[in-house]
Amino acid sequence: MGTFKMLFGLAVVVVVIIAGVQTLPPAMSNYQFQDELKSLSLSANYGNRAIEDIQGEVILDARRHDIVLDPKQVIVQRTSAPGAGSSLYIQADYSVPVSILGYSFSISFEPSSGNKV
Numbered sequence: 193m194g195t196f197k198m199l200f201g202l203a204v205v206v207v208v209i210i211a212g213v214q215t216l217p218p219a220m221s222n223y224q225f226q227d228e229l230k231s232l233s234l235s236a237n238y239g240n241r242a243i244e245d246i247q248g249e250v251i252l253d254a255r256r257h258d259i260v261l262d263p264k265q266v267i268v269q270r271t272s273a274p275g276a277g278s279s280l281y282i283q284a285d286y287s288v289p290v291s292i293l294g295y296s297f298s299i300s301f302e303p304s305s306g307n308k309v
Contacts, residue, residue: 211292218288218299221257226303228253229282233307237280243268250282261286279308 232253236246246268254261265285272278283304290299 207293214290214292215299218290218301221259222301222303225254225257225259225284226305228257229284229303229305233280233282233305236282237270237278237307243270246280246282250284254284254286259284259286259288279306281306 229250232246232249236249247263247266250266250268251261251263261284267281267283267285269281270278271281281304283302285300285302287298287300290297
């Protein structure tokens with residue numbers, strides 16, 4: 193009985209390690225992409241750049257992190273009010289397929305950033 197518990201415990205540890213190896217890279221890519229969205233929202237809000245240009249830059253930044261986005265998955269909103277300044281909001285919505293020991297599922301990410309001037 194003791195050998196069975198040890199083997200079962202070892203199997204659980206191996207599965208957890210495999211799950212971590214499969215899910216950690218997409219999570220790290222999302223974290224880095226989120227950081228770039230924050231930088232982009234800061235810099236783009238001070239300029240007078242077109243929303244389509246910002247959207248294109250978001251897609252290029254995503255590609256650098258092996259994230260595939262199409263323009264429908266990227267939301268860029270700019271609002272401005274007289275005397276109140278302007279704000280810029282950027283959001284991307286995507287999912288990454290992951291397979292662990294034959295079980296497939298998707299991890300969804302929704303990185304976003306906003307900035308007010």
